Structure formats: C-alpha cells, structure tokens
Amino acid sequence: MIERKPSAVIAVDVQNDFCPGGKLPVKEGNLVADPINQLFKAADLTGVLKVATRDWHPIQAVHFAGFGGVWPEHCIMESEGAKFHPDLKIDPATFIVSKGVDGKDAYSGFDGSITSSPDKADLGTPLNDVFLARGIQRLFVGGLATDYCVKQTAMDGVKLGYQVFLIEEAVRAVDINPGDGNRALEEMKDSGVKVISLERALELMAQS
Numbered sequence: 001m002i003e004r005k006p007s008a009v010i011a012v013d014v015q016n017d018f019c020p021g022g023k024l025p026v027k028e029g030n031l032v033a034d035p036i037n038q039l040f041k042a043a044d045l046t047g048v049l050k051v052a053t054r055d056w057h058p059i060q061a062v063h064f065a066g067f068g069g070v071w072p073e074h075c076i077m078e079s080e081g082a083k084f085h086p087d088l089k090i091d092p093a094t095f096i097v098s099k100g101v102d103g104k105d106a107y108s109g110f111d112g113s114i115t116s117s118p119d120k121a122d123l124g125t126p127l128n129d130v131f132l133a134r135g136i137q138r139l140f141v142g143g144l145a146t147d148y149c150v151k152q153t154a155m156d157g158v159k160l161g162y163q164v165f166l167i168e169e170a171v172r173a174v175d176i177n178p179g180d181g182n183r184a185l186e187e188m189k190d191s192g193v194k195v196i197s198l199e200r201a202l203e204l205m206a207q208s
C-alpha cells in the first residue's frame with residue numbers, strides 16, 4: 001500500500017538578481033529553473049502545493065551594506081531584478097511568498113507571508129499557516145542559494161516538523177568562501193534534511 005502524504009514544492013528565490021546578469025548572481029543560478037519546473041509539473045498532476053518564495057526588499061533595507069547589513073542591494077520590490085527568472089514557470093495556482101519586505105534579513109521562506117495565492121483568503125498569511133491549514137507533511141525544496149535561503153528554509157522546515165527533501169539538481173550555492181555550498185549540504189543533512197535526486201523526488205511525488 002502506498003502511503004500518501006500531502007506535500008508542497010518550494011522554489012526558493014529563483015529571481016533575476018540571483019541569476020547570472022543579476023545584482024547578486026549565483027553561478028548557474030538560472031539552471032535550477034528546469035528541475036523546479038519538472039517538480040511543479042508533477043505537482044500539478046498530483047495535487048501537490050506549489051510555492052515560490054522571493055526576496056522583496058525596500059530600497060532602504062538594513063539587510064543592505066549601505067544601511068548596516070552585509071549584502072549589496074538586490075531584489076528591490078517591483079524591480080526587474082526582483083522578478084522571478086523568466087525560465088521559472090509560475091502560474092496563478094502558485095503561492096507566492098514575499099520576504100524581507102520590512103528591510104530586515106529574511107533568509108527562510110518561513111519568514112515570509114503569502115502575497116499571491118489561488119485563494120485570496122491566504123493573502124498576508126505566514127507560509128507555515130498555509131501548510132498547517134492544508135495538512136502538509138512533506139516539503140520538496142530547491143532554489144537559490146544552497147548556502148543561505150535554501151538552507152534556512154529547509155532547516156526551518158525540519159524544525160517545524162516537516163519531512164524535508166532537498167533536490168540536489170535544483171539548487172546552486174553562492175560559495176562566497178569555497179566549499180560553503182557543500183558545508184551547507186552537510187549541515188542540512190545533519191539537521192534531518194534528506195538530500196535526494198530529482199528522479200527520486202518525482203517518484204515520491206507520484207505517491208502524494
């Protein structure tokens with residue numbers, strides 16, 4: 001007998017500024033779009049929830065180096081750089097989670113709230129509340145970047161009690177210090193995140 005578990009796919013911050021040509025580019029960042037699109041397509045067939053998070057910062061953000069933070073300016077709300085990468089397939093059924101809206105650091109998708117949703121009742125709701133309301137138990141996570149927002153989202157997911165799968169083909173690292181991405185993967189594994197292939201993820205989703 002197949003054990004069915006309500007699931008969600010979370011695409012973390014697949015935005016222009018985090019892709020080649022953007023303000024805070026991740027090498028090959030654009031290449032996460034294709035595996036995530038495959039997860040989204042499988043989600044459509046199996047009723048799995050689709051979520052896309054985005055950094056959505058004001059111009060004067062304490063998150064930025066000019067205002068006391070560490071990062072160069074990126075993902076200014078409504079700017080071209082803050083848009084999802086054009087290769088990522090977002091549709092009206094995708095829950096959009098915006099984070100860092102108040103200018104503060106917000107790495108985890110669980111720090112954000114819903115700003116677009118198939119159901120207007122969800123607008124403004126924290127991501128975890130959306131999952132709780134739908135009995136979600138498993139999360140399939142991909143996106144940018146492995147060593148920051150992906151890591152925080154996946155590890156928060158574990159802390160909140162979800163079974164969390166990280167899809168290895170669907171993530172890329174900033175690697176500010178060489179090896180950061182690999183260290184982040186080890187840290188995630190140690191915290192209980194399961195790192196799996198896209199193929200395995202699609203098999204598991206077929207059982208959702």
Ligand SMILES: [Zn+2]
Pocket residue numbers: 055057063071074075100
């Ligand atoms: Zn940011």
